[in-house]
Amino acid sequence: EVQLVESGGGLVQPGGSLRLSCAASGFTVSTNYMSWVRQAPGKGLEWVSVIYSGGSTYYADSVKGRFTISRDNSKNTLDLQMNNLRAEDTAVYYCVKKYSGSYFDFWGQGTLVTVSS
């Protein structure tokens, strides 16, 4: 059974950093496309980043240069390093498995990141 469990969310001050982690089970992270999708409180879904099985990474313009997606093959985890956080980064962050080049087929339960002083 595929499971994705995020951790690492919390309250951080503007300009601060946070690292999210997603523990995967039931499949191998490194052989799949993996993404982060976020949802600000009461708002819609926003794609954040993807890492392809080959290692290529891509980002939304809103986070480019501040966020870094990576994976730990030995732990079968997906990470998101978030630097220089802004109030507008406040959201629930979902770890998501992408089915080949197509849709997001499995989602974690989400972890809340709050950027506030």
Next chain:
Amino acid sequence: DIQMTQSPSSLSASVGDRVTITCRASQSINSFLNWYQQKPGKAPKVLVYAASSLQSGVPSRFSGSGSGTDFTLTISSLQPEDFATYYCQQSYSIPYTFGQGTKLEIK
């Protein structure tokens, strides 16, 4: 970036009604269009992928159609558990943009 526009933004309907939600892309995305359902406090789940393919386990009252720039999600006979927010999403090109959502409420 490809912009995805859903209509309506909200919809009131009754159990048993037939409901259609529309999604329009700002440029052609062939059939790279997916539909998700999200209930309050829960993660989204995929209903339809590649415009018209029903995800395994999703009830047959859900269907999707369209190609190019115009797509629809239809629920043939609304059930109580279908009241939720629905999102379209294009997987044609990065960034993988979502529509703004359609909130389906009980009339």
